Every structure is written in structure tokens, then in C-alpha cells.
Amino acid sequence: MKNETHRLGDYIREVNVRNRDLKVTRLLGVGLEKKFFPSIANIIGTDLSNYKVIKKGQFGCKFMSVGRDGILPVSILEDDEPAIISSAYYAFEVNDPNELLPEYLMMWLSRPEFDRELWFYSGGDVRGGVNYEAFCDMPIYFPSIERQREIVSEYETLTRRIRLNNQMIEKLEATAQAIYHNTFVSGIDKQNLPDGWHLAKLGEVATIKGGKRLPKGDELQTERTDHPYIKVADMCNSKYVLLTSSFQYVSDAVQKQIRQYIVNMNDIILSIVGTIGRVNVIDESLDNANLTENCVKLIDLRGVSYHYLYAFLSSNEGQQAIEQSMVGGVQAKLPIYNIEKLEVIVPNKSVLSKFDMNIGIVDGAIKNMQQENTKLTDLQSLLLAKMGNNKIN
Numbered sequence: 394m395k396n397e398t399h400r401l402g403d404y405i406r407e408v409n410v411r412n413r414d415l416k417v418t419r420l421l422g423v424g425l426e427k428k429f430f431p432s433i434a435n436i437i438g439t440d441l442s443n444y445k446v447i448k449k450g451q452f453g454c455k456f457m458s459v460g461r462d463g464i465l466p467v468s469i470l471e472d473d474e475p476a477i478i479s480s481a482y483y484a485f486e487v488n489d490p491n492e493l494l495p496e497y498l499m500m501w502l503s504r505p506e507f508d509r510e511l512w513f514y515s516g517g518d519v520r521g522g523v524n525y526e527a528f529c530d531m532p533i534y535f536p537s538i539e540r541q542r543e544i545v546s547e548y549e550t551l552t553r554r555i556r557l558n559n560q561m562i563e564k565l566e567a568t569a570q571a572i573y574h575n576t577f578v579s580g581i582d583k584q585n586l587p588d589g590w591h592l593a594k595l596g597e598v599a600t601i602k603g604g605k606r607l608p609k610g611d612e613l614q615t616e617r618t619d620h621p622y623i624k625v626a627d628m629c630n631s632k633y634v635l636l637t638s639s640f641q642y643v644s645d646a647v648q649k650q651i652r653q654y655i656v657n658m659n660d661i662i663l664s665i666v667g668t669i670g671r672v673n674v675i676d677e678s679l680d681n682a683n684l685t686e687n688c689v690k691l692i693d694l695r696g697v698s699y700h701y702l703y704a705f706l707s708s709n710e711g712q713q714a715i716e717q718s719m720v721g722g723v724q725a726k727l728p729i730y731n732i733e734k735l736e737v738i739v740p741n742k743s744v745l746s747k748f749d750m751n752i753g754i755v756d757g758a759i760k761n762m763q764q765e766n767t768k769l770t771d772l773q774s775l776l777l778a779k780m781g782n783n784k785i786n
Contacts, residue, residue, distance in 0.1 A: 402529025404493045408484040410446045412477050417446050419476045423453055423466045425626075427503050429476070444477035450495045451486045452502075453478045456523045463512045469499040483525050493533075497541040500548055501533055505615075506781045534780065548776055551769045558762040558769075562631050565762075569632075569755045573704035576748055577738055589741030596733025599661075599702065600693040603729060604684030605654035613641035620648040621682045623656065625664045628671045628688075632703060632759055634662070635767050636678035638774045643683060655681050659699045661691040663706060663715075665727035670715045672706045674699055676760070689729060696739045700752045705737055 418441070420432040447453050447470050454467035470476060478484065487495045501507060511523060511531065535541060583592060595601070604623075607613065613622055621640045628634055643651070656662060658680040664671040666687040675682070684690060691702060705711045718731035740748070 397534065399533050399535065400529070401531045401533045402526075404488055404533070405452075405485045405498070405529070406488055407525065408445070408447065408451055408486050410484075411442065411480075412444045412446050413442050415441055417441075417444075417475050417477045419474060420444070421453070421470075421476045421478055423455065423468045423478070423482070425462055425464045425466055427464075427466065427468050427499075429453070429468045429470065441477060443480050445480060445482060445484045446475055446477055447484050448475050449473050450490070451484055452495075452499070453482050453484050455479075455482050456525070456528065457481070459508075459511055459523050464508045465502065465511055467499075467502050469495055483528075491538060493535055494538065494541045494545055496545040496549070497535060498533070500545065500777060501535075501780060504777045504781050506778075507531070544776070544780070548773060551773050551776075555766050555769050558766050559631075562759055562762050565755050565759050566631065569704060569752055569759075570708060572748065572751050572755075573701075573708060576744065577705075577740065578708070578710060581738070583738065586738065587741070587744075590744075591739050593696070593737055593739050594733060595691075595735040595737050598695050598697045598737060598739060599691040601689050601691055601729050601732050603654075603665075604686045604688045604690070605651045606686040607643065608647060608650050611643070611647050613643060615641060618642040618644060618648075620645070621679060622685065623662070623679065623682050623688070624685045625667050625671065625687050628662070628664060628673050629763075631763050632674055632756065633676040633763055634673040634679060635676040635763055636682075637767050638771050648683070651683055654684055656684050656690050657681065657692075661699055661702055661706070662688045663691065663727075663732070664688050665729075665732075666724075669719060669725060669727050670712055672703060672711075674703055676763075689732065697737070698745060698749050700749050700756065701740075701745060702737075704752070711735075 420441075421429040422432040423429050445453075449470050449472060452467060452469050454465060456465070459465055487493050487498060511528070536544075581587075586592070607622075620643045621636055622643050623634065624641070627637075627640060656675045656679065658675055658677045660675045662673050662675065662684060664687060691699075694702065706715070714735050715727060715732075718735065719725045719727050720731070
């Protein structure tokens with residue numbers, strides 16, 4: 394049966410249950426990744442009675458930032474424990490789960506095409522938002538409930554595999570950090586280093602260069618070219634940053650203007666504006682990619698390896714040093730000259746070689762799982778695209 398066009402608002406209803414009895418204390422926010430996250434807002438002394446309560450299978454979203462971000466922050470609560478969200482958020486639920494699966498709706502709302510269409514409702518103004526009524530007027534296509542269940546099952550199978558891989562990657566990253574800590578931190582006295590070791594400034598062992606913003610008037614494009622552009626949002630919590638279907642690109646004309654600000658395989662990148670302190674190593678899939686002005690790259694390493702520098706910068710000690718080197722208040726930054734001053738231990742060649750060999754074993758497993766996750770994520774994107782193209786029957 395061919396999918397029919399429906400008005401979204403005919404299949405959902407607003408939920409407006411307030412936390413009057415203060416029984417619910419788990420406060421969640423929703424991010425641009427369309428996932429709920431525990432809010433870190435200080436709620437001590439805050440009246441939580443006006444916050445909205447949501448339960449399993451219900452949605453929370455905020456419309457006020459769509460014009461600025463081009464993305465609707467929205468998520469479905471998947472666990473059994475109720476939560477509260479800001480009164481500025483909207484909460485809604487599906488009228489009849491036997492007609493439209495909540496999980497299918499969440500997939501529909503996760504499509505980039507949905508965000509782009511909703512963005513037009515905001516007028517594209519950075520201060521513009523959309524309202525609940527406009528959201529309800531959005532179209533949705535869905536097949537029979539049986540087919541919806543099959544689609545959701547297929548998508549969730551991919552999601553579970555990605556989740557398992559991420560859990561394993563976290564354990565491997567922890568193992569790598571343990572190797573680093575046991576070799577270069579535990580029992581090491583910086584004032585009395587082993588023979589052949591010495592302290593150096595980061596600028597002495599690596600060349601640090603900034604990225605480049607787009608020329609005025611030019612914009613990133615979703616149409617694929619040979620010139621991907623790495624943004625801070627593209628960086629990940631794992632070691633390597635790989636090319637994925639979510640990347641944006643620059644045209645050949647723009648590339649000619651910013652071609653001096655590319656990265657190469659195994660370069661280290663570090664975010665210096667916004668979410669400061671993110672660290673990644675460039676995968677071969679992003680060799681010759683462009684780098685945002687909100688990051689720097691560490692190249693031309695001398696006496697250290699990229700394995701070692703990544704481990705240092707992502708360690709607790711490295712992150713603390715980065716935090717102490719930040720300047721500014723609301724708009725904090727990490728200046729290059731402060732990065733160059735970071736103190737780093739330079740071990741002798743034999744110790745560094747042994748460390749690289751041990752890390753290499755762990756590293757290979759991490760990269761393999763990251764590459765698998767990229768393929769799985771691409772399959773998810775393809776499935777979402779088919780939904781929007783009305784090709785799922």
C-alpha cells in the first residue's frame with residue numbers, strides 16, 4: 394500500500410502535566426542530537442512544581458532555537474522512570490500507538506529533511522522560532538502499523554549494534570588511558586625524571602596551527618564534493634574523527650581560498666572555542682579535509698607520537714591543563730599561545746616505542762569499531778531518507 398500524506402497534528406496531542414506534587418526530580422534537557430540528557434542546571438532552591446512531567450513514550454521538544462540552529466531538539470523518553478522538563482519545552486504524545494508508533498514518529502522527526510522543512514517555518518531568522526501549531530501542520534507519511542513495526546525493528550537493530558560498539562570503544566579507550574597513566578603519570582616525578590626523559594613545552598614538540606572560517610558570504614553545502622569541512626560538532630568522543638554522512642562540504646571555488654588550512658591523516662585536532670578541549674585524530678577518510686577556525690591542528694611532531702599526544706591531551710591531566718589555559722568569560726577561548734605553553738613530558742625513544750606498540754593493538758580495535766559504526770549510521774540515514782521519499786511501503 395502506498396503511503397498517504399497525513400497532517401502530523403491529527404495524530405498527536407499536547408501533554409501538559411505539571412509537577413505539582415514535586416514527586417519527580419529527574420530533570421532532563423534535550424540537545425541537537427535529538428537525545429535527552431541529564432540537565433546540569435543548578436536547581437537548588439528552584440520551584441520544580443511548574444516543570445512538565447513526561448513518561449515513557451512521550452516526547453519533549455523546544456521550538457525557540459529552530460531558526461538559529463536549523464534543528465528541532467526533540468526526543469522520546471525511552472525508559473520507565475518519569476522525568477521533568479522545562480516549562481518552556483513542549484510535551485506531546487501519539488494519540489493511538491496502534492495507528493502511529495511513537496518510535497516511528499521519532500524516526501520521522503530525526504530526518505534532516507524534516508528539520509530543513511521546519512526551518513522554513515521559522516523564516517530562517519536566527520531569532521525565529523516556530524510554534525506548536527506550525528509543527529502540527531507538518532506532513533507525515535506512514536505505512537501500515539505492521540510495516541511500521543518492521544521499520545522500527547530494523548532501525549533499532551542498527552542502534553543496538555552501534556550502542557554495543559560504543560560501549561566496547563569506551564572500555565578500550567579506558568584501557569589506553571590506563572596504559573598512558575601507568576607509563577607516564579603514576580610514580581613519575583617531574584622534578585626527577587628517568588634517564589633520557591625531559592620536560593618540554595607543547596610548542597617545542599609540535600607545530601600548532603589554526604583552522605579557517607569560510608569566506609564572507611559563502612556557506613557550507615550538503616551536496617558532496619571532494620572537500621569536507623570539519624566542525625567542532627563533527628568531533629566525537631572516540632579517538633578518530635571519520636567522514637560520515639552528516640558532514641558538510643565546501644565548493645571547489647571556496648576550497649581554492651582556504652586550501653592552506655587542511656588536515657592530514659594522523660594529525661591531532663583540538664577544539665578551542667565553544668566546546669573547548671575536544672581532541673581527535675584525523676582518520677584517513679578525512680585526509681585533506683578543511684578545518685574550522687574553532688579548532689587547531691598539531692602537526693610536525695618532534696620526539697613524540699600522535700598516539701602519545703592524543704593520550705596526554707585527552708587524559709585528566711591534559712584536560713585540566715587545557716581548562717587552566719582558557720581565557721575569557723562567557724565566550725571562553727583557548728589561545729594558540731597558551732596551547733604552546735602546555736607542559737608535556739618527553740620520554741626516551743625506547744619507552745615511547747613500547748607505548749606506541751601497546752596502544753597500537755588497542756587502537757586497531759577502536760578504529761575498526763568506529764568504522765563499523767560509520768557504516769551502520771549510514772544505513773540508518775538511508776532508512777530515514779527512504780521514509781521521507783515515501784518509498785517505504
